[in-house]
Amino acid sequence: MLGAIREQRRQARTAGLRAVALTLTFEDNGAFCSGHISDFLERVRKALKRRGHALPYTWVLEREGRLHYHLMLWLPRDFILDKQKLARWWAWGSTWTACCKQVKRWGRYMAKFNSVARIPKATRLFGYGGLDDSGRAAVQRAGLPQWLLALLPRGSTVRRFTGGGWTDAGTGERFVSPYLWTPWGWVTRHPCAR
Incomplete structure (x- = not known):
């Protein structure tokens, strides 16, 4: 807000x-x-x-x-x-x-x-x-997770992807969080996992 x-x-x-x-x-x-x-x-x-x-x-x-x-x-x-x-x-x-x-x-x-x-x-x-x-673009970018901002080119627009993650509206590229919630807390996903 x-x-x-x-x-x-x-x-x-x-x-x-x-x-x-x-x-x-x-x-x-x-x-x-x-x-x-x-x-x-x-x-x-x-x-x-x-x-x-x-x-x-x-x-x-x-x-x-x-x-x-x-x-x-x-x-x-x-x-x-x-x-x-x-x-x-x-x-x-x-x-x-x-x-x-x-x-x-x-x-x-x-x-x-x-x-x-x-x-x-x-x-x-x-x-x-x-x-x-x-x-609108600036407000959307401000609400995105830091890991996603680091991957996105300037000026890109993304949307939530059904089933988890984000999709670049221009290229269709899908981004999945490198973090995974477990009963012991947040862990980093294996780089090969999707």
């Missing part, structure tokens, strides 16, 4: 966007539906699209008391998220918003994940979007 925020910040500098910190809280945890965050973001996205802008965003779900989402939105400087818009777009509880002057601090706060155990099952804990192609 922090990699996505870093790439969004890079993208926002060139587009002249500002960061907005936002918290969306459910009034009643029983009203929770994982689709509510998608609905909210879609409403903001449509409002920005009418003005010719995309919506870079990052969100995380947390439960400390009531379920709530922490978000970072990158908005045009002249776009205001006023209380009336927020009340229409988030009808399930309360909202809090502030100009995010310390992007790294808010990003670290969002990434703390200290109350994951009590979140409803099969619920996504975080999400991000609105990155350009180079941003």
